Amino acid sequence: MAKLSKRLTAAHQKIEDGKQYTVKEAIALFKETATAKFDESMEVHIRLGVDPRHADQQVRSTVVLPHGTGKTKRVLVLAMGEKVKEAEEAGADFVGGEELVGKISGGWLxxxxxxxTPDMMKSVGRLGKVLGPRGLMPSAKTGSVTFDIASAIKEIKAGRVEFRVDKFAIVHNAIGKKSFSNEQLFDNAKTLIQAVLKARPASVKGTYVKSLNLSSSMGPGIKIDVASAQKEVAGE
Structure with missing residues (x-):
């Protein structure tokens, strides 16, 4: 096992072994353990009681974080006709049709x-193997296949994030930066957790949220008590 650096060792020592924290306590600890020389992201990891191998137990949706993620997103729009101008006026960073599909196929990311737009999906479908594994494939379910281009761009620029379970039934999302206030980080965490709870598939029986952890980009995980977290985000 690789030896931990002095920085990581010091970060681990701030976390009580075996203790589960409230969301607000975990955020305060994140601030203490995020000691890298850059503005680290705060990441939330939620392990769910679902089986991602079954289509009716997939958890995937989007949510707009009230304070954004702290990262300026570069938005690409695949459209044709008058929708190209609409996308440009709405602030898209890249806009095009077949020429961009070809560029992406060639490795540009x-x-x-x-x-x-829906009329581009026949061409966009060819990009599944490129965009899918990176979580970039447009989907009507997440609002990224739409003729309402302006609204979609506005939401993404304002802090819309997509969440989805991976093959291990875990949702991973970065929801802010160390430079955010504790209140801003709590608002974002609350919004994401509420959205994941709301996205519970009807076919799931038993415990839905198995575990909840928070960490910095380069720091140790901080365990959160699931029951107390659900009360916190509900305002109880």
Missing amino acids: DFDAVIA
């Missing part, structure tokens, strides 16, 4: 979010 200098963007953070993709929106496509």
